[in-house]
Amino acid sequence: MPDGNMKIGILVVYYLNPSEEWVIQEHFRRLEACYDNQFKIYGAFNRLDPGLHHYMHGKEYLQPVRLQDTDLRGSLEHIWYLDQLKSIALDDDCDYICTFDVDSWPIYDDFFDRAKSLLQENKADLMAVQREENGDSYLPHPSFIFASAALFRKFNLCFGAPSGDSEKAGYNRFLQQTKQTFDTGIGIGYRLWQQNIPWLKVLRSNSEDYHFLMGGTYGGLVFHMGSSSRVKRFRAEGKPWTKRFGDWLKSIPLLKTQAKRIVFWLEKFFPDRISKQNTGKYQAIRRDLLSNPDAFYKKLLGGSGARNPNVGGSKTALMAGADGYGGH
Numbered sequence: 001m002p003d004g005n006m007k008i009g010i011l012v013v014y015y016l017n018p019s020e021e022w023v024i025q026e027h028f029r030r031l032e033a034c035y036d037n038q039f040k041i042y043g044a045f046n047r048l049d050p051g052l053h054h055y056m057h058g059k060e061y062l063q064p065v066r067l068q069d070t071d072l073r074g075s076l077e078h079i080w081y082l083d084q085l086k087s088i089a090l091d092d093d094c095d096y097i098c099t100f101d102v103d104s105w106p107i108y109d110d111f112f113d114r115a116k117s118l119l120q121e122n123k124a125d126l127m128a129v130q131r132e133e134n135g136d137s138y139l140p141h142p143s144f145i146f147a148s149a150a151l152f153r154k155f156n157l158c159f160g161a162p163s164g165d166s167e168k169a170g171y172n173r174f175l176q177q178t179k180q181t182f183d184t185g186i187g188i189g190y191r192l193w194q195q196n197i198p199w200l201k202v203l204r205s206n207s208e209d210y211h212f213l214m215g216g217t218y219g220g221l222v223f224h225m226g227s228s229s230r231v232k233r234f235r236a237e238g239k240p241w242t243k244r245f246g247d248w249l250k251s252i253p254l255l256k257t258q259a260k261r262i263v264f265w266l267e268k269f270f271p272d273r274i275s276k277q278n279t280g281k282y283q284a285i286r287r288d289l290l291s292n293p294d295a296f297y298k299k300l301l302g303g304s305g306a307r308n309p310n311v312g313g314s315k316t317a318l319m320a321g322a323d324g325y326g327g328h
Contacts, residue, residue, distance in 0.1 A: 008039035008096040008112060009089030009149070011142075013081045014048040014056070015229050016102050022290055023103045023228045024055050029293075030105035030223075034112060035061050039098070042089050044081040073260050078184040079160035082142060086152065086159070094149050103228035104143040107221060107297050114221060115146045118200060125151040126192065127200035128185070129218045134236045138178040138193060140185045143224040144202060155195060158187040170194055181235060201317050207302030211278065212236070215285040217300045225285065231267040232278035240274070242266045 010031075016024055031041070041062045045053065046069055056064035067084045070077055082099065089097055096116075108114065119127060126147035128140030142159065151157065161182065162171050174180070174190045192199050202219035209215070213234050214226040226234075233240055246263035249255045255262070267275070289296045 006038055006096070007092075007094050008098055009092060009094030010039050010041040010098045010100060011082055011085040011089060012041055012043050012100050012102060013078055013085070014043050014045045014052075014102050016048060016052060017229065018049050018051045020228050021052060022286065023225060024052060026289070026293065027100070027102055027105050028055065028059070030107070031061075031100075032059075033109045034106050036112075038112060040089075040092070040094075042085045042092075044085055046081065047077075073264060075182065075184045076160070078142065079158075079187075082159045082184065086157075090149060090152060097145070097147050097149050097152050099142045099145040101143045101224065103225035105223055107217065107223055107301070111221060118219075119146070119148075122198075122200050124198050124200045126188075126197070127202055128188075129222060129224065130201040130203060131213065131216075133204055133212050133216075134234055135181060136183070138174075138180045138189045139183055140188045140192070140199065140201075142184045143226075144218060144222040145185065145188070151197075155191050155197075157191055159184055160187045162187060162190065203317065206300050208299055210285045210288075211281045214278065214282055215289075215300070217297070220301055223297060223300075225282075227278070227282065231264075231271065231275055232282055233267065233272070233275045234278075237274050240267070240272050242270070242272075 014024070039061060041059075043056060043062055043064050044067050045056050045064055046067055048056070056062065065085065065088060067081055070080045072080050086097060098115075106112075115127065119125065126140065126145065128145040128147075129143050130136050130139060131141050131143075147157075162168075171190055174193050178189075178193065180186065180189060191197075202222065205217050205220045206215075213236070214232070216224050216226065218224065242263050245266065246259045249259035249262060271279070
């Protein structure tokens with residue numbers, strides 16, 4: 001390994017239904033292909049179905065972690081677990097911090113060498129997926145973040161919004177100027193913007209699309225299935241009736257704290273037309289991927305695959321706080 005004893009801490013929150021077991025199988029298949037004693041996965045499995053717990057054992061590169069539980073759901077729950085995993089990885093003296101979702105993974109076996117080289121070439125300390133196709137303008141998405149641990153330590157990077165009153169005005173300016181919607185990673189985006197820290201955004205690079213968001217390759221490096229553990233409905237497709245109903249529930253004091261949970265169950269049992277269409281597209285992606293994974297990724301990347309990401313072009317781009325947003 002070129003970097004000797006360099007240690008990468010990979011943070012993953014494992015949450016998946018047994019009906020989608022293929023996702024966790026492919027996730028570990030691809031990560032194992034990249035393994036060269038240079039990373040450890042810190043895996044939260046609090047809400048992973050017990051029928052899938054056996055995937056948390058028998059892997060020398062995986063440290064399963066049962067974290068403090070929470071009643072939070074959605075992005076807030078993801079943030080809750082990622083911030084705890086981050087602290088464990090930093091205490092374990094990792095040199096880099098990396099995140100994946102349970103349904104995202106590296107495409108190439110030399111992925112981590114590529115990621116480190118891209119940071120060095122662009123003189124950046126952080127690179128991350130930015131899902132512009134879903135409306136994001138300044139959000140390092142946790143389906144893939146790769147950064148120096150020194151950056152996390154220096155600026156106390158957290159995945160959620162800042163909670164202190166002293167940060168409120170700056171955070172509100174960030175939201176106003178970037179028009180970024182709240183999601184996991186918003187706290188990292190805010191801190192990069194506030195401190196005017198350049199970062200490499202890794203953009204969707206598909207040559208062929210089954211769906212505008214699901215089944216995405218990013219920077220020719222990362223694959224993200226999307227929605228494997230939730231309802232197949234996305235922000236860029238507009239707000240469904242269930243979300244509007246949830247907004248109304250939040251106005252009722254006795255129901256406010258349960259609004260997200262109620263919406264979750266409504267979406268699950270009463271999917272709308274778009275959710276049903278997306279489910280069909282998801283199944284088509286699943287079918288083609290499982291029939292021949294290597295050929296599938298090659299097709300998405302465009303024949304021979306994007307072996308050399310086009311830095312500064314359509315696949316990755318260097319971004320800083322002052323890039324069109326006025327910094328702080």
